[in-house]
Amino acid sequence: MASEQIENYLKQIYNLQSDEGRVSTSSLSKTLDVTPASVSEMVKKLADEGSLTHTPYKGVALTGEGELLALRIIRKHRLWEMFLFNVLHFKLEEIHREAERFEHIMSDTMEEKIDEVLGRPTIDPHGHPIPTRDGVMRHVAGLRLTDAAEGATMRVLRVNDADAELLQYMTSIGIALHMTIVVKQKMNFDNSMRVAIDGRDVNISSTIAASVIVEHA
Amino acid sequence: MASEQIENYLKQIYNLQSDEGRVSTSSLSKTLDVTPASVSEMVKKLADEGSLTHTPYKGVALTGEGELLALRIIRKHRLWEMFLFNVLHFKLEEIHREAERFEHIMSDTMEEKIDEVLGRPTIDPHGHPIPTRDGVMRHVAGLRLTDAAEGATMRVLRVNDADAELLQYMTSIGIALHMTIVVKQKMNFDNSMRVAIDGRDVNISSTIAASVIVEHA
DNA sequence: TCTTATTATTAGGTATGCCTAAAATGGGAG
DNA sequence: CTCCCATTTTAGGCATACCTAATAATAAGA
Structure with missing residues (x-):
């Protein structure tokens, strides 16, 4: 199983990839709040593991495998946000931070139970699409x-x-x-x-x- | 904030203290599934931090501070078990393991929300008492x-x-x-x-x- | 009491993931 | 087309929490 840090890297790379296209060491450094040196190191490890490809001085890109891992975390994050909002009545602005911690320790069983209790939602409380269990995310244009x-x-x-x-x-x-x-x-x-x-x-x-x-x- | 491992040590020491009275390095080694050497090391650190007192070759005992920390974790664990059982409909035998992970990352806000949603329960699904927020646990004899x-x-x-x-x-x-x-x-x-x-x-x-x-x- | 067996501690080493400082790369301005 | 500077990578270290192996202290039996 991927560690919490690794999951954060993959998730962040996925987000930057969708938002900006190119993913640089410095952009990861900023969004993950670690030094560029640490990013370089971690990126090397993730490349070794096969979650992404890395062209030194150019940038990184998730492999299919890495993307699936990222989407699994994003699913857990969004389901959890939904749960915090609808069932535990957290405020809209509080749920993101809480979910950042829970997404990593949520078992697949838990994911399933929550999905069921919530009635298989397709968007989270902010309107973001929730990927399916096997990593398909339908993004609505706007x-x-x-x-x-x-x-x-x-x-x-x-x-x-x-x-x-x-x-x-x-x-x-x-x-x-x-x-x-x-x-x-x-x-x-x-x-x-x-x-x-x-x-x-x-x-x-x-x-x-x-x-x-x-x-x- | 205490790390996850530290919280596990404190919780385990509390449990052994209630069950057996004396808490030895080897009993901790067994229940935490780490070597006695690692326990010795960690115990020294916890003593430095003021969570427990340690008499080498004799055993450890939680200080008031350490006991409070332990009870805060036990409260989170048991509230979470209650929640898994009553709200997410997990099976009785599944909740303990799930709660082992969640107890460490549950914020005080979350603890409060769950306590409220559950109607301020006083025992968990196994019948164990749930300590109060400030560390009071009423144990029912039997x-x-x-x-x-x-x-x-x-x-x-x-x-x-x-x-x-x-x-x-x-x-x-x-x-x-x-x-x-x-x-x-x-x-x-x-x-x-x-x-x-x-x-x-x-x-x-x-x-x-x-x-x-x-x-x- | 003395010796042995059990229990506990110290010493030295590993892995992870972070850091700072130094070196390498490459793209844009002149 | 070269030089400079921002970006990126490498080198060397730190902290945490684990491990194995070696040593030390206690308890228990002869």
Whole structure:
């Protein structure tokens, strides 16, 4: 079984691969909060184990095997988030951090029990898709609220899960999954916007708007 | 925060202290499945940290601080077992092993949420008392079924949680918490006994009988 | 009491995963 | 096309918690 650290590396590499395409030593160093030297070392080991391929000074890419391991962890993470939110009534902004620890020690039996109790959910409380047991993840397209046209009526597909403070603020102004948002006015100078949420007008910064992924309602 | 290993040492020392009184290096070595040499080393560290006192070649004893740490872990373990059993519908014999991993990463917030969801239980699914948040554990006296008199009607107070196979067998013959057992006949040659459980007569070995703690019904 | 057997401790070594400091690489500016 | 600098890798160390082998202390029997 892969150690907790190894699982974190694989998960992070998977995320960076989806978000940015290329995965560099320094990007891993930043997101995992370890020195580049440590990343180099670990990457070498993961390459030896067959979880990824590494071209020195170029970057890394998960093998099929490594990707499956990553997706298994992501599944556990998201199922656990769902459980914390729906069953234990944790706040939306708290679940990510809790799940970071539990994903590593969750047995496959536990994963199955939770999946069952939750009724086999397909998205987590932030709107992210939950991969299947065998590593298939269906990603629903969408666009950043920043990129929605003025006057458009959008529905919230998913929200950034990593920044608890931002998430807490979003919740406080009424942004939640599946909610309808109407883009009233876009300010070109700073990319902030005025939107209507639940009939109430709110000004939101570009940081917030960029963290909300929407689709046309 | 104490590491996972340290928590296991403290918990085990607490258990041995309650069961046997004296806690030797070799008893810890056996129950923790590490060599006596490793135990000596770790014990020295724990003594330095103030969790226990150590008299070389004699044994160890938890300090107040160490005992509190142990009881905090035991509380998490038992709450988690309760949760696995009642909410996730794990089998009685599976919960102990699962809880062994979770007890270490359960935050105090999680402990509180679970305690609340479960309705502040005072015993776990095996009948063991759950210590309070501040380390108070009320132990209910009882006797081994082996020691019950012939003809006596007893009620199951608690059962051994460590041996999954034994527990599974006990469940299969109908022994469960709070169940009534009538001692029909005691065989002196091997300490086995014939008992009535739920009206049905069953022969049980001394091993089984010794793992069942009962009180007079 | 003395000797042996049991129990416990110390000494020295391994693996993991982190670190800092030093060396190597390669892509972009001049 | 070369040189510089940011990125990356290697070298050498540290901490934790384990191990085996060797030594020391205690307990128990002759």
